[in-house]
Every structure is written in C-alpha cells, then in structure tokens.
Amino acid sequence: GENVEQHPSTLSVQEGDSAVIKCTYSDSASNYFPWYKQELGKRPQLIIDIRSNVGEKKDQRIAVTLNKTAKHFSLHITETQPEDSAVYFCAASTPGGGFKTIFGAGTRLFVKA
Amino acid sequence: ETGVTQTPRHLVMGMTNKKSLKCEQHLGHNAMYWYKQSAKKPLELMFVYNFKEQTENNSVPSRFSPECPNSSHLFLHLHTLQPEDSALYLCASSQGTSVMEQYFGPGTRLTVT
Numbered sequence: 001g002e003n004v005e006q007h008p009s010t011l012s013v014q015e016g017d018s019a020v021i022k023c024t025y026s027d028s029a030s031n032y033f034p035w036y037k038q039e040l041g042k043r044p045q046l047i048i049d050i051r052s053n054v055g056e057k058k059d060q061r062i063a064v065t066l067n068k069t070a071k072h073f074s075l076h077i078t079e080t081q082p083e084d085s086a087v088y089f090c091a092a093s094t095p096g097g098g099f100k101t102i103f104g105a106g107t108r109l110f111v112k113a
Numbered sequence: 114e115t116g117v118t119q120t121p122r123h124l125v126m127g128m129t130n131k132k133s134l135k136c137e138q139h140l141g142h143n144a145m146y147w148y149k150q151s152a153k154k155p156l157e158l159m160f161v162y163n164f165k166e167q168t169e170n171n172s173v174p175s176r177f178s179p180e181c182p183n184s185s186h187l188f189l190h191l192h193t194l195q196p197e198d199s200a201l202y203l204c205a206s207s208q209g210t211s212v213m214e215q216y217f218g219p220g221t222r223l224t225v226t
Contacts, residue, residue, distance in 0.1 A: 091156075101215065105153070
C-alpha cells in the first residue's frame with residue numbers, strides 16, 4: 001500500500017542550531033504535504049504545508065521543500081528554541097472524496113537549552 | 114474548547130462492553146476523519162466522511178463502526194474490542210473540497226482491559 005517514510009525518528013539539537021526532518025512518499029498522485037507539530041498530551045496542529053505546484057515555502061523560522069520528481073519533502077527549522085521540542089509528523093494527501101492522508105511515523109525533536 | 118471537540122477524553126472499557134466516541138466540529142467543514150494513534154506508530158487513518166458519505170474505510174475491523182449523521186458530528190461505535198485497540202483516537206475535520214488542512218480534536222484515550 002501507499003506509505004510515507006520519515007527520518008530521523010529522534011533528533012536532538014542545541015538551542016540555536018537548525019533541525020531538518022525528511023520524508024519520502026510513494027503515491028505519485030499526492031499533491032498536498034502538511035507538517036504537524038504535536039506537543040506532549042496535545043493534539044496535532046498544522047505548522048506549515050506545501051502544495052505540489054510549489055518547490056519551497058517559508059514561514060519565519062520554518063521552511064518546507066518539495067522535490068516531486070524524487071518524492072521527497074523536508075522540514076527545516078532554524079534558530080531552534082526549547083519550545084520547538086515536540087513530535088513532528090509529515091503527511092502526504094491525495095485528493096479524493098475526503099482527501100486520503102497518510103502520515104509519517106513522526107520525529108521526536110529535543111531542543112537542549 | 115472551540116474547533117473540534119471530542120468526548121469522552123478518557124475511556125476504559127472491557128472487551129465485552131459497547132461504547133461510543135463522539136466528535137463535533139464547529140468549523141463549517143464538510144469532511145471528517147477518524148485516526149488511531151498508537152505509541153511509536155504513524156497516525157493511522159481509519160475512516161473518512163465527506164458530506165456525510167463514507168469515502169474511505171482503511172481495512173478497519175468491523176468491531177469499529179462509524180456513524181456520521183451530519184457534517185458536524187461523527188461517532189465511532191466500539192464493541193468487543195481487543196487490548197491492542199488501546200490507543201488515542203483522534204477526530205479531524207477539513208473543508209473537504211479545495212482546502213485540505215485538517216483540524217484535529219484533542220483525542221479520546223481508550224484503554225481496553
């Protein structure tokens with residue numbers, strides 16, 4: 001079946017450093033790629049997304065890049081802060097009756113002060 | 114809480130019990146989703162409803178039975194569950210047409226004893 005692979009599963013960085021999380025997807029029909037942040041005990045919340053007609057998108061310290069040919073997309077967080085510590089999920093959505101979305105397994109990010 | 118609400122937040126049930134999870138969205142969305150979140154596993158899409166019609170059933174066992182009486186409400190009826198069904202069950206909604214961002218509820222933490 002279709003799947004999304006996410007790496008690394010755990011990432012530890014020093015405050016102020018950059019963090020990069022990478023995902024690959026298998027369904028070539030996917031055209032929407034959101035990233036969700038889930039803090040401990042809280043619901044996943046969208047932090048940034050990108051559509052297939054765009055190669056890069058940036059929002060302050062967060063950026064996402066997409067390579068449709070290689071079916072890769074990545075999340076980049078610069079100048080990390082302790083409050084960035086959370087689990088980050090990538091996902092790939094395929095249009096349909098209700099948009100089938102497949103999530104990656106998640107990356108637990110620790111930002112050390 | 115506004116947006117997407119779920120009740121109950123915690124549920125403990127025996128394997129012979131019958132219970133229901135409820136989700137309500139106050140965002141005017143047309144699509145609603147059930148996800149299962151287990152430890153160290155990706156978010157697993159269970160069911161998708163678009164305009165009250167089920168459009169996806171991701172090979173979910175029949176002991177999970179969804180119901181969507183209208184675009185604002187979604188239920189998950191549970192019966193004769195197994196201990197491995199213990200997980201966080203998340204409901205989400207989206208506009209369902211051209212806007213794919215999903216808004217998640219806080220989840221129901223289910224424990225099957």
